[in-house]
Amino acid sequence: MDAKLVNPFMDAFMNIMPQIGFQNLKRNKISVRDKATLSLGVTVLVGFTKEIRGSVAYNMTDDTAKFIASTMMMGMPVADFDEMAQSAISELSNMLTANAATNLTAMGLEVDISTPSLSIGDNFMVKISSEQYLSIEMEIDGHVFEIDIAVQ
C-alpha cells in the first residue's frame, strides 16, 4: 500500500486530539505488518469505501482507553470501561476517521466511512488486510495508541 496514505490519518490524529484535551502527542514509529495483529485489549474498526477501499483499526490497552475516555469527559474518573467510556472511544474513532476522510478528499480520494465497531477482550486477533498494511504507533501523554491502516 502507498505510504502517502498514512499522512491523512496521522494529520487527523494531530488535528483532533488537541481539540479534545490532549497536548502531549508523539509519533513513535511506523512499521509494515502482515495481515493481522493482536488486540492490545480495545480495538475499534472503521471501514471506508468509494474511491479507495480499506479499513483502519485503532488499537489500545484497556488503561489507555479509560485514560482517553476520562480526558474526553472533562477528567471524570473512569474506573471501568463502561458504556459511557465505550461511547467516548467510539466517538473518538469516528471523529478521527471522518477527519482523515476529509484529508483524503483533499488529496482527490473521496471516501465514505462506516460506523465504528468497538471490540474488547484479551489476546484476540485482529485482521484488517489479506496483505501487508501499515501500523503507526502514536503516544498520548505516555500512552500508546496504535493506528493500523489497510487499503485494498
Place this chain on the structure above:
Amino acid sequence: MKKIKVMVVDDSRVSRAMLTEVLSKTNFEICEYAQNCREAVEKYPVANPDIITMDMNLPDADGMECSRQILEINPKAKIIMISAMKDVNLMIRGRAVGISSFLQKPVNANQLMDTLLMVCQNRKGTIEVLRESYVKAFVKVLQKSLFSLAGVHSKVSLCIDESRVLGIDGIAVIVGLTGNPGGRAIVHMDVNTMRNFSRIIMGKEDSEELSEEEAHECIEEAANIIVGRGVSRVNDIFKDKEMRITPPGTICGAKIRIANPKLTSFNIVAKTRLGDFKLNIGFAEGE
C-alpha cells in the same frame, strides 16, 4: 407485524400510483386514498392513519386548508406536504398550521423514506421500519446464500438485539455499511461451525488438513458475499440509497465483546446441520 399506515390525499392518479409503488416494498402501507379535501376530512377518522401525505393542490381546497381541518380533528396528526413548489413562505405557513414536513415534487423514494422515518420517529417505529425495510432483506439473502455456498438448509430467526453488547467466541467478520442509514454487519460463529462451513465451501474431506488461515478466509469471503447481496437487495428497493460495504475486518478469539453503544441492531441466526451461522446487523441511531 404492524405496518405503519399512510393515507394519501392527492387527486392525481399518477402521483398515487408512484407513492404506492415506492411504499409497496417497505413497512409503510397505504391504508386510504382521498381525492379531495372533503373526502380526506370524511375518511380520516375512519382510516386513522399514522401519517398523511398531502398534495398542495386539491380540487376543492388547498392542501393547507385540508391539513388545518384534519389537525382540528386530531392535533397530533402527522402530515407531510407534497407540492410542486417548496418555498420558504409555504413552509412558514405550513408550520404555523401544524404540518410536520415538506417535500417537493417529483418525490424520489429516498427522500420520501427519510421523511417518513423522520416524521414517525419514535424508537418503536424506527425498529419496525429498519426490520421490515432493511433487515428482512438480509434474512432472505442469508438463507439463500448458505444454500448456494454450502448446500445447507437453514432455519432462520430474527430478533431485535437489546443487549448492546455482542459476545464472540470464535470468529467475527465485521463489514461496514456506508450510506444512509450507515452501520455495520457482523457475521459470527464458533470455531466448530467455522471449520464445518469452510470444509464444505472449500470441498475438503474430513481427513484433509484445513489451516486456520484458510478457514478465516472462507468465512470472510462468505460474509462479504452475504452482506454484499443484502446491500444490493436494499439498493434495488431504494433506487438511490447507494448503500455500500467496506472491506471486512476479522476478529478471532475467546470471550470477545463487541460493544454497539449507538446502534439499533438485530440478531439473525441461521440454524443449520453444520452449526449456527449468525449475522448481527446494526444501524446508526438518529440517521
